[in-house]
Amino acid sequence: MKTPERRRRPSGRVTLSDVAKAAEVSPITASRALRGERGVAAGLVERVKLAAKNLGYVPDPAARALASQRSAQVPVLVPLLSNALFVDVLEAVHRTLQPHGFQTLIGVTHYDPDQEEQLLSSYLAHRPAGLLLTGFDRTEAARQLVAKSGVPCVHLMELTQASGVYCVGFSQHDAGHDLTEHLVARGRKRIAFVAAQLDPRTMQRAEGYRACLREHGLYDPRLELLSPQPSSMRLGGELFEDLLRTRPDVDAVFFCNDDLAQGGLLTALRLRIDVPGQIAIAGFNDLSGSDLMVPPLTTVRTPRSAMGVASAQMLLSLMRGETPTHNSTDLGFELMVRAST
Amino acid sequence: MKTPERRRRPSGRVTLSDVAKAAEVSPITASRALRGERGVAAGLVERVKLAAKNLGYVPDPAARALASQRSAQVPVLVPLLSNALFVDVLEAVHRTLQPHGFQTLIGVTHYDPDQEEQLLSSYLAHRPAGLLLTGFDRTEAARQLVAKSGVPCVHLMELTQASGVYCVGFSQHDAGHDLTEHLVARGRKRIAFVAAQLDPRTMQRAEGYRACLREHGLYDPRLELLSPQPSSMRLGGELFEDLLRTRPDVDAVFFCNDDLAQGGLLTALRLRIDVPGQIAIAGFNDLSGSDLMVPPLTTVRTPRSAMGVASAQMLLSLMRGETPTHNSTDLGFELMVRAST
DNA sequence: CTGAAAGCGCTTACAG
């Protein structure tokens, strides 16, 4: 009788060799059969899959990642979860990657490049299969980290023509420009721009706003109200009141995000300010509730789900080792003209 | 001259042995020093940490998980991300676990027990350090999976006295009861309950509503409007209109969530229905924007961040192998009486 | 088409 081995560290787990034994093949063959690698006899594949199912085998992702130097994880780094914008993108990414066996990891940067860099370094240690990042604004160290890792990466929300950089988004500048153009077309002359957070994309919209007003000779820097505070309905209401106090002659407000605009609209309602009679109000993103406001809010509908799906598809293609024909996908935007302007 | 080894699979990664060599100790000692295990000479710890820093060493989580049978991941399973409720909880969990070196993984079940079971089986394969689940309503298989895994687990949002089950939440039943009591105290007689999604917690609030109205002899099942559709502002407006059509004599509505209530309130505004004159409106959760509505919405403030923090702390304690004195933490709730009732 | 050997980068016993 054999004495029990002394050095074992049993985990009670069903392993690949258990499956291999049950199917009467070698672990290598079992591994290949389970991963659907071609070049395994059809009969063996059947046997292995059946054995795996019967034993309730679940591959160990840690062992797999260690052996193959590649996990099935795809970290997605977004600034916030409290903005429905990013939640919609995440849902779409998750929906697209899931059926291909990739696991979406959510990382929140809070608009802080240092936090992003740290997240990146920690996620990269997990040997991710791919990476999804928001925008292009990050530390040089973060950029190096990604480049050196060789992990396929797609950027969300903004566009660039830089070669070797993959991105899916729309022109924030043009969207800001077109919404402003709409206000001008409605005959507005004193159009304010009210923004919070002041992240890169907000500032690109601000540039679009400025460009448009300059084209019409209507630009006045005193009509810009920029707050670095986080965006919220409450802040929108407060900034709207500030604006009314300091610039009582404004006839339109372009809020850089719908939560601000909704707050502004509700404040107008409370103060019995006629919208759009006295003042037109527009927002950005077409978030939930904007079409239900009183009056319904004019805004720009941004392709949130489409960006999630398209960026995930581009990443899938990169992870397969393919070279996409286009490295930049412009998904456009849609002006939603409603009763508030 | 030695021929290069043929079987190497170099990953270009800085490993623990690189650090050990640089610090002139064995890999085991380096490992212990880095993990802060006590029983290593202070001088060595210094040397190892310095070497690690100089080399830019980042431990490989896959190797660590494989060797120790335990990862640093803590999956949190929530029904949705589109409800701010869960986003707030997640933020708080993440904030609490992060400094202890644990990584929060977000899993979304879409209120589907089968999806939850599948997520659980996939996450458990990663040998998580701990687990955070929403509520108690899951498949028997899911329950078994968790129990057999031995992974420490805390439940969120609901309470139970069952022994060996850890939970952090508040009484959904009592909150529903107390809000209804407030409406009764305001002299309302025909109080409707309008709900969507119909998840377990919503139905517990419904029970609280029923109990309260029965106590006052005011219960009328025809005043309940229950829709299995996902909760949203839009749906709230629609259900409110349905209710006005079928039960024109209602004098108060208890919406089971603030998004529904906000939609109802905006619809009332649009239809020029006097709130609270003709009809009182109340919501649940005190989500962003509820205090800014016109009129501001009466609701129940639920301890979202507190639940996130407390559940993460309870889990930290379990992961340390401690046995918490209380296995159930009741965080209570707060009635926010505003102008809509 | 199939398999024996080695290795991925750590940690767990066990010894001293």
Added chain:
DNA sequence: CTGAAAGCGCTTACAG
């Protein structure tokens, strides 16, 4: 307090 050996559960070359 420190270390040599073995092992965690897979996959990657290499051979046949």
